[in-house]
Amino acid sequence: MAVLVTGGAGYIGSHMVLALLDAGHGEVVVIDDLSTGFAWALPPDVTLVRGDMGDQALVTETIRRHGIDAIAHFAAKIVVPDSVSDPLGYYLNNTVKSRALIEAAVREGVRHVIFSSTAAVYGEPAQVPVPEDLPTNPINPYGRSKLMTEWMLADAAKAHGLTYVALRYFNVAGADPRGRSGQSTPNATHLIKVATQAALGTRSHLEVFGTDYPTPDGSCLRDYIQVSDLADAHLVALNHLRGGGESLTLNCGYGRGYSVLEVIQVVKEVSGRDFEVRLSPRRPGDPSQIIAQADRIRERLGWRPKHDDLRGIVSQALAWEDALARRNQI
Ligand SMILES: NC(=O)c1ccc[n+]([C@@H]2O[C@H](COP(=O)([O-])OP(=O)(O)OC[C@H]3O[C@@H](n4cnc5c(N)ncnc54)[C@H](O)[C@@H]3O)[C@@H](O)[C@H]2O)c1
Ligand SMILES: O=c1ccn([C@@H]2O[C@H](COP(=O)(O)OP(=O)(O)O[C@H]3O[C@H](CO)[C@H](O)[C@H](O)[C@H]3O)[C@@H](O)[C@H]2O)c(=O)[nH]1
Incomplete structure (x- = not known):
């Protein structure tokens, strides 16, 4: 069993990689196109496949070669104002390519997916604090691009027998307490x-x-959540799914x-x-x-x-x- 981390060279994905290694989870494979991530953010014992998570041939080959049973899907474009000026770019990268990834995963019999969703699916919430079952109403293309992926994942899971956890992150901040990773994006807006x-x-x-x-x-x-705590949420989600647990959609905040x-x-x-x-x-x-x-x-x-x-x-x-x-x- 090995975990494929898409977007693992990015801010949150690199903390997930560290959490998997720290917890002794065995082989960790990253697919990242390094559009906003950095190869140096990864420890040397991690396999980095440089490429597009929407490239089905690459994803299929990676799943087969490494015996992937679970995918943690972080890869995305994430800047809300950019999604307003370039909605089609966001729908392509975050929605269309996620569809291709999910299809490759289904075809290859991957059992579990953990998906990086966002509080942006709630839009301007009618109720605060926001419960998971509040109707979603994203107010920007970024939030919509992620919500559509949640829907695709839920429908594909039902039809094809995989299980998933969609984690809706609130505002992610901080860095690895041991100083091994942090948010490195130039011109960041957070x-x-x-x-x-x-x-x-x-x-x-x-x-x-x-x-x-x-x-x-x-x-x-x-609601600011520390990035290693968030990575730990993915680990417990992975254990839940591998232990036969049902699909879930969960807020991640304090x-x-x-x-x-x-x-x-x-x-x-x-x-x-x-x-x-x-x-x-x-x-x-x-x-x-x-x-x-x-x-x-x-x-x-x-x-x-x-x-x-x-x-x-x-x-x-x-x-x-x-x-x-x-x-x-x-
Ligand atoms: N940072 C936050 O506050 C926040 C909040 C909610 C949700 N999220 C979600 O968390 C995930 C990770 O965000 P982050 O803050 O680490 O951003 P990030 O930009 O640091 O990481 C994204 C990574 O994905 C890679 N990537 C993007 N498109 C790709 C593609 N098509 N193929 C392969 N690799 C690709 C990038 O190179 C980068 O390494 C995203 O899905 C984002 O929507 C982030
Ligand atoms: O220079 C700045 C930057 C931000 N802000 C304000 O600080 C708050 C937080 O802004 P961030 O840009 O840090 O984060 P967002 O709340 O806009 O969005 C973040 O969290 C969302 C979920 O809540 C999404 O997932 C999104 O990807 C992620 O960037 C906002 O009120 C923003 O207007 C400023 O006043 N000045």
Whole structure:
């Protein structure tokens, strides 16, 4: 039995690879086209197949050669504003190519899939915290591209007897506590990464997108989940599926929201550095608040987070950003 990790050279996928190796899961194979990922993010004992996860010949050959029984499917384009300007590119990469991947997996008899879904499938939720059974209503092409993949997976699983866990991540942040990986994407748009760069002086300032939301301080609320805790959620999902467990769709968050202004304050405190903060208009496509109802994953999979602490998350992100800056990789 071996696990295929698509997008394993990316931010979250590389933490999944580390988690699989740390837990002694045997062979780990990555397919990644390195469009936003990095070969150096992978430990040397991992097989990297450089290519497209939508290339059925490549995927089929990889499944056969390595005896893959489970796929953790991370590969995607992930920038919400880019999905608004290039919707067809997002539907191609995230939906059409996921369909090709799932078809190859079905044909080759792969038993299990763990899919990286997103809180973006909920759109501007009518209820916060957001339970999994709230009707989905994505408000941007990124969220729709991922929701369609959830649907394809559910239908294919029913028809062809594979089982899956769709994990709906809320806002992923932080880095490997041992400093082996972190978020390395240049020109990243994620708040905690941008704020740590401003603290370290590799960005001149930070913009707050919107201070007129109906929230306590007017800025958006998000539920930040630490990346190794998220990787652990995939491990327990894999064990669940390999143990014969049923297909599930689960939120991945801590169930608590922090505002943009609170996050900035924590970054300033933890780094001990002040930086310029500009109050700017709202960014298109941003829901005002999105916080997970987070108990189902604990109940169903026994997942227990170890890093539920915003100061710790920020401290890991700062350490990783500092390491990148020293290596001139920003
Ligand atoms: N970062 C977040 O806050 C967040 C939140 C919710 C969901 N997600 C989901 O998590 C997954 C991983 O996101 P990330 O933050 O690690 O992003 P990332 O850009 O760091 O990783 C994506 C990886 O997939 C690869 N890739 C993209 N398209 C590919 C293709 N067609 N074939 C092969 N490889 C391809 C990239 O090279 C990269 O290594 C995505 O599916 C994303 O939708 C992320
Ligand atoms: O420089 C910045 C960057 C972000 N923000 C604000 O900070 C909040 C968080 O923004 P991020 O860009 O860090 O994250 P998003 O909430 O937009 O989206 C993230 O989480 C979503 C799920 O909730 C999706 O999965 C998506 O892929 C992932 O990027 C938003 O209110 C945003 O407007 C700023 O004010 N300034």
